Amino acid sequence: MLWRIDPASDEPLYSQLVAQVHLAAARGEVAPGDRLPAARELAESLELNIHTVLKAYQQLRDQGLIELRRGRGAVVTGAAARDLSPVEKALAAFLAAARDARLSPQATTTLVKEAMKR
Amino acid sequence: MTPPSGPSTEAWRPHARLAAACSALAALVLVTVAAVVVWSWREDLPDPVASHWSGAGRPDGFMSLGTFVLTTVAMVVGCSLLFGAIGWFRGAASSTRRTVAAATVWVGGFGATLLLGTVATQRGLDDAAQATAPGTALALALLVPLVPAAVAAWLVPGDPHRPAVAPPDADAARTRLGPGERAVWIRRVGGGPALAAGGVAVVGTALLAVFLQVWAMLVAPVLLALAVAAMFAFTVRVDATGLTVRSVLGWPRTHVPADEIERARVSRVSPLRDFGGWGWRVGAGGRTGVVLRAGESLEVERTGGRGLVVTVDDAATAASLLNTVAERAR
Numbered sequence: 001m002l003w004r005i006d007p008a009s010d011e012p013l014y015s016q017l018v019a020q021v022h023l024a025a026a027r028g029e030v031a032p033g034d035r036l037p038a039a040r041e042l043a044e045s046l047e048l049n050i051h052t053v054l055k056a057y058q059q060l061r062d063q064g065l066i067e068l069r070r071g072r073g074a075v076v077t078g079a080a081a082r083d084l085s086p087v088e089k090a091l092a093a094f095l096a097a098a099r100d101a102r103l104s105p106q107a108t109t110t111l112v113k114e115a116m117k118r
Numbered sequence: 119m120t121p122p123s124g125p126s127t128e129a130w131r132p133h134a135r136l137a138a139a140c141s142a143l144a145a146l147v148l149v150t151v152a153a154v155v156v157w158s159w160r161e162d163l164p165d166p167v168a169s170h171w172s173g174a175g176r177p178d179g180f181m182s183l184g185t186f187v188l189t190t191v192a193m194v195v196g197c198s199l200l201f202g203a204i205g206w207f208r209g210a211a212s213s214t215r216r217t218v219a220a221a222t223v224w225v226g227g228f229g230a231t232l233l234l235g236t237v238a239t240q241r242g243l244d245d246a247a248q249a250t251a252p253g254t255a256l257a258l259a260l261l262v263p264l265v266p267a268a269v270a271a272w273l274v275p276g277d278p279h280r281p282a283v284a285p286p287d288a289d290a291a292r293t294r295l296g297p298g299e300r301a302v303w304i305r306r307v308g309g310g311p312a313l314a315a316g317g318v319a320v321v322g323t324a325l326l327a328v329f330l331q332v333w334a335m336l337v338a339p340v341l342l343a344l345a346v347a348a349m350f351a352f353t354v355r356v357d358a359t360g361l362t363v364r365s366v367l368g369w370p371r372t373h374v375p376a377d378e379i380e381r382a383r384v385s386r387v388s389p390l391r392d393f394g395g396w397g398w399r400v401g402a403g404g405r406t407g408v409v410l411r412a413g414e415s416l417e418v419e420r421t422g423g424r425g426l427v428v429t430v431d432d433a434a435t436a437a438s439l440l441n442t443v444a445e446r447a448r
Binding site: 001002003004005006007008029035037041042045046047 | 293295296297298299300301302303304305306353355357358359432435439
């Protein structure tokens with residue numbers, strides 16, 4: 001799968017990684033049983049500290065998306081196979097509505113963040 | 119899928135010819151020295167000598183010493199010519215030239231040790247029918263020549279760093295990246311029909327050794343298993359440094375630096391037609407192939423006429439990221 005990191009973004013680096021695994025799983029780019037790259041390899045390629053990658057992997061494990069096994073690395077679990085198409089459908093509808101209401105991207109994101117805090 | 123040709127892509131030819139010729143010469147010298155030594159023993163040897171042994175360890179094939187020596191030398195010459203031709207015509211990448219040199223020298227060493235090992239035990243015998251099975255000689259003949267083969271590979275010089283002059287063509291697919299954004303694409307490849315065939319070969323040779331009770335022959339399945347493990351499971355990685363293809367064992371591996379990439383694209387591979395088989399191969403025009411199955415593959419045009427083809431899914435993502443990092447490296 002493709003991993004990308006934008007150091008200029010406000011989002012912490014490790015959570016950028018976490019979000020991409022969620023997306024890749026939803027799109028079927030990684031399947032249950034697939035192995036994620038070794039943390040060291042990913043860290044080297046993206047010029048990240050290895051602890052950043054490990055933090056992302058630990059969070060993914062806490063969320064049940066991967067299992068961390070000694071010697072086998074990070075293995076994607078069955079939970080990752082969740083079908084996110086209803087969410088993407090609802091999101092598309094939400095974004096269309098936001099555009100119709102001429103909400104700015106910032107205002108739209110704020111709306112979502114506020115809603116999630118409730 | 120025809121590689122580009124022109125003066126700049128032909129610079130490898132003198133290196134390829136030198137490596138092919140020198141290693142063939144070395145193989146010939148090795149087997150000739152062994153032939154001379156064995157010939158000098160002819161007064162102590164039975165006539166004919168035993169040249170083949172049955173599974174039960176009894177000799178069942180006999181030849182005059184002269185024929186046995188000539189057959190072995192002919193085997194070495196035949197293999198040297200075949201490997202030499204591959205190096206001569208397809209040695210665009212230094213990895214190909216190294217492999218050709220190692221394989222040629224190994225065959226020379228194999229012929230030499232086999233000749234010495236099987237004949238040495240027959241010295242002083244009146245009748246070749248008493249000759250014991252050369253199990254140890256066979257194992258030694260497989261293993262010992264690995265040493266000069268490694269030396270030959272080490273002696274072949276690597277390719278000089280040859281940066282590309284122009285960025286990839288404008289019509290080559292790109293991945294959109296922000297100015298400071300970093301990206302990597304990593305995928306494992308493995309299995310496929312090649313792995314199954316390799317597994318069958320390992321089990322087959324192991325069973326044969328057990329059935330014949332020639333324990334030294336177990337060297338063959340062990341070497342085969344190592345080769346299968348090294349050849350049929352890879353990690354393919356595209357990042358800012360370029361493309362890295364690495365066996366799960368850590369070797370073999372290859373790296374194409376981003377600034378040597380002229381263009382990356384998705385292509386389709388037919389293992390038999392394009393590369394004559396599966397595994398780490400060399401194809402027409404000196405392209406290197408890491409071929410585990412038919413179908414979708416990532417194809418990279420590297421400076422100096424060195425192409426690399428890797429069969430991998432999602433090759434489109436890899437190719438567009440490679441074009442982007444190649445452009446960034448200019």
